[in-house]
Amino acid sequence: xxxxxxxxxxxxxxxxxxxxxxxxxxxxxxxxxxxxxxxxxxxxxxxxxxxxxxxxxxxxxxxxxxxxxxxxxxxxxxxxxxxxxxxxxxxxxxxxxxxxxxxxxxxxxxxxxxxxxxxxxxxxxxxxxxxxxxxxxxxxxxxxxxxxxxxxxxxxxxxxxxxxxxxxxxxxxxxxxxxxxxxxxxxxxxxxxxxxxxxxxxxxxxxxxxxxxxxxxxx
Amino acid sequence: xxxxxxxxxxxxxxxxxxxxxxxxxxxxxxxxxxxxxxxxxxxxxxxxxxxxxxxxxxxxxxxxxxxxxxxxxxxxxxxxxxxxxxxxxxxxxxxxxxxxxxxxxxxxxxxxxxxxxxxxxxxxxxxxxxxxxxxxxxxxxxxxxxxxxxxxxxxxxxxxxxxxxxxxxxxxxxxxxxxxxxxxxxxxxxxxxxxxxxxxxxxxxxxxxxxxxxxxxxxxxxxxxxxxxxxxxxxxxxxxxxxxxxxxxxxxxxxxxxxxxxxxxxxxxxxxxxxxxxxxxxxxxxxxxxxxxxxxxxxxxxxxxxxxxxxxxxxxxxxxxxxxxxxxxxxxxxxxxxxxxxxxxxxxxxxxxxxxxxxxxxxxxxxxxxxxxxxxxxxxxxxxxxxxxxxxxxxxxxxxxxxxxxxxxxxxxxxxxxxxxxxxxxxxxxxxxxxxxxxxxxxxxxxxxxxxx
Numbered sequence: 001x002x003x004x005x006x007x008x009x010x011x012x013x014x015x016x017x018x019x020x021x022x023x024x025x026x027x028x029x030x031x032x033x034x035x036x037x038x039x040x041x042x043x044x045x046x047x048x049x050x051x052x053x054x055x056x057x058x059x060x061x062x063x064x065x066x067x068x069x070x071x072x073x074x075x076x077x078x079x080x081x082x083x084x085x086x087x088x089x090x091x092x093x094x095x096x097x098x099x100x101x102x103x104x105x106x107x108x109x110x111x112x113x114x115x116x117x118x119x120x121x122x123x124x125x126x127x128x129x130x131x132x133x134x135x136x137x138x139x140x141x142x143x144x145x146x147x148x149x150x151x152x153x154x155x156x157x158x159x160x161x162x163x164x165x166x167x168x169x170x171x172x173x174x175x176x177x178x179x180x181x182x183x184x185x186x187x188x189x190x191x192x193x194x195x196x197x198x199x200x201x202x203x204x205x206x207x208x209x210x211x212x213x214x215x216x217x218x219x
Numbered sequence: 220x221x222x223x224x225x226x227x228x229x230x231x232x233x234x235x236x237x238x239x240x241x242x243x244x245x246x247x248x249x250x251x252x253x254x255x256x257x258x259x260x261x262x263x264x265x266x267x268x269x270x271x272x273x274x275x276x277x278x279x280x281x282x283x284x285x286x287x288x289x290x291x292x293x294x295x296x297x298x299x300x301x302x303x304x305x306x307x308x309x310x311x312x313x314x315x316x317x318x319x320x321x322x323x324x325x326x327x328x329x330x331x332x333x334x335x336x337x338x339x340x341x342x343x344x345x346x347x348x349x350x351x352x353x354x355x356x357x358x359x360x361x362x363x364x365x366x367x368x369x370x371x372x373x374x375x376x377x378x379x380x381x382x383x384x385x386x387x388x389x390x391x392x393x394x395x396x397x398x399x400x401x402x403x404x405x406x407x408x409x410x411x412x413x414x415x416x417x418x419x420x421x422x423x424x425x426x427x428x429x430x431x432x433x434x435x436x437x438x439x440x441x442x443x444x445x446x447x448x449x450x451x452x453x454x455x456x457x458x459x460x461x462x463x464x465x466x467x468x469x470x471x472x473x474x475x476x477x478x479x480x481x482x483x484x485x486x487x488x489x490x491x492x493x494x495x496x497x498x499x500x501x502x503x504x505x506x507x508x509x510x511x512x513x514x515x516x517x518x519x520x521x522x523x524x525x526x527x528x529x530x531x532x533x534x535x536x537x538x539x540x541x542x543x544x545x546x547x548x549x550x551x552x553x554x555x556x557x558x559x560x561x562x563x564x565x566x567x568x569x570x571x572x573x574x575x576x577x578x579x580x581x582x583x584x585x586x587x588x589x590x591x592x593x594x595x596x597x598x599x600x601x602x603x604x605x606x607x608x609x610x611x612x613x614x615x616x617x618x619x620x621x622x623x624x625x626x627x628x629x630x631x632x633x634x635x636x637x638x639x640x641x642x643x644x645x646x647x648x649x650x651x652x653x654x655x656x657x658x659x660x661x662x663x664x665x666x667x668x669x670x671x672x
Contacts, residue, residue: 084537
């Protein structure tokens with residue numbers, strides 16, 4: 001899963017990036033509204049964390065221009081402006097969630113997980129695909145109840161495929177959602193990750209759809 | 220824009236338009252009256268000449284008409300003077316005034332039986348346009364009545380009228396100028412209190428005065444009183460702001476001192492113990508900030524007369540927000556707020572109170588939240604929020620409204636929400652109380668002053 005953090009306080013942006021990466025997300029950061037708007041328009045994110053008081057273009061304007069352009073990416077507003085009428089403005093501008101600073105990192109993570117899950121159409125925090133169960137809250141993967149140890153990249157690949165369960169995901173799409181923008185991408189490594197995942201899971205839940213990509217499905 | 224928006228311009232333009240209209244009407248009426256008068260005089264004079272002509276007319280030895288003595292007006296003797304007489308028919312070499320010289324008055328064919336006065340227009344010598352007055356007289360020793368006529372040049376009449384009209388127009392123009400000048404002076408004097416008001420406001424702004432005090436005309440006095448009330452309110456708000464800032468700074472300083480001590484004592488061994496203590500202090504600081512922010516917002520709004528907020532709009536907007544913020548729990552929010560109910564206060568404050576109450580309800584509800592609003596006696600309205608959550612036992616309901624109390628630490632939130640609601644509601648002269656809800660959970664009833672629609 002790939003997340004964009006638009007936040008002008010460098011220290012907080014760093015903390016968010018570090019923590020989100022620790023949870024298995026690929027994270028890009030933008031330090032002002034202009035850069036944030038550009039990244040949001042050009043890269044396929046699964047969720048955006050957006051500050052409101054940004055240099056150059058303020059967060060609400062960025063959000064409105066995304067929504068006008070028809071972008072449906074879930075957006076969580078993270079701001080110190082915590083009056084209810086400001087929340088009304090934020091939600092009416094098209095935000096999906098609103099969290100006031102200071103916040104607890106755990107709550108932010110829970111909300112981001114829930115946003116991504118709901119956007120992909122999953123009601124529960126656990127996504128099951130046959131015997132394979134992915135718990136989005138803990139980042140744990142089990143097969144028939146037995147925990148499987150995955151690396152961060154393997155987890156990202158599996159998590160994205162399982163969030164899009166039953167749908168074909170092209171290799172390019174998978175690459176875009178697994179790597180952050182500044183990462184040196186190589187779509188061949190995706191094949192390596194998928195191969196390792198299949199071995200570690202031991203069940204056939206990741207299908208190769210020839211010429212199109214991959215699909216997570218019940219075995 | 221610009222000069223058309225000037226009060227002075229409007230007043231002057233108004234005065235100018237009325238002066239012009241009134242004087243034009245007056246000029247028209249006077250000119251008409253004068254013309255009628257001059258015409259009557261003219262006719263009377265002609266009749267007089269005709270009378271004189273009839274009086275001096277006689278029959279000479281040859282039985283022809285002749286004048287016993289010349290008519291008195293010298294113009295009858297000056298050629299082409301514009302005043303003429305004639306005796307007899309035009310065609311039959313009539314007796315006529317010397318002023319006619321070698322021409323004859325071309326009288327229309329007119330046989331008159333009754334012997335009255337007749338008036339004609341006729342062409343005269345030297346292209347003059349004449350007014351002719353004639354009658355028939357019966358001379359002694361003659362059997363046939365004879366036609367006698369006097370005529371005068373119309374140009375004389377027109378000349379007199381024109382001269383009068385020029386004089387009249389000039390006089391009216393001078394009068395108009397004088398009236399507009401008077402209006403200018405009047406406007407200048409009338410608007411002087413406004414300039415004085417501006418001077419006084421400038422003085423207040425630069426700090427020379429605290430209030431506007433000059434004696435103002437009755438029309439401006441309410442404005443001055445309102446401005447003074449506004450100044451007093453601003454002063455009060457600033458004062459309260461200072462007090463709040465002081466309180467907040469004091470409260471935060473205590474937490475900062477604790478934090479500094481904990482940070483100083485921080486080392487590898489006790490990190491686990493100190494961490495939560497520091498987090499707790501930060502949390503407390505945040506509560507102080509929230510509390511004082513909410514109070515400051517509400518305090519600033521209170522006392523401004525005439526503000527009102529539609530409750531239905533506010534509830535609808537908040538319900539939209541709650542459906543997003545609590546999308547995970549999928550809580551159903553039923554809103555029954557009639558349009559037209561107005562809260563006598565700021566939108567931000569109503570948002571703050573209802574936002575906190577509704578957020579609480581959604582946080583605890585199992586699946587249903589209800590919001591209703593009703594007008595009450597005594598100019599109040601009440602908003603009732605119900606949820607189907609676990610509710611609160613009777614004895615902890617009052618405690619839930621105290622600042623800093625969080626009855627369940629497992630739920631996110633500052634614990635100050637309800638205290639802020641009560642603070643703000645009381646600032647407006649209302650209140651909030653908690654009760655058991657028919658839905659099974661907690662019911663919060665918020666009573667607030669209503670504004671007249």
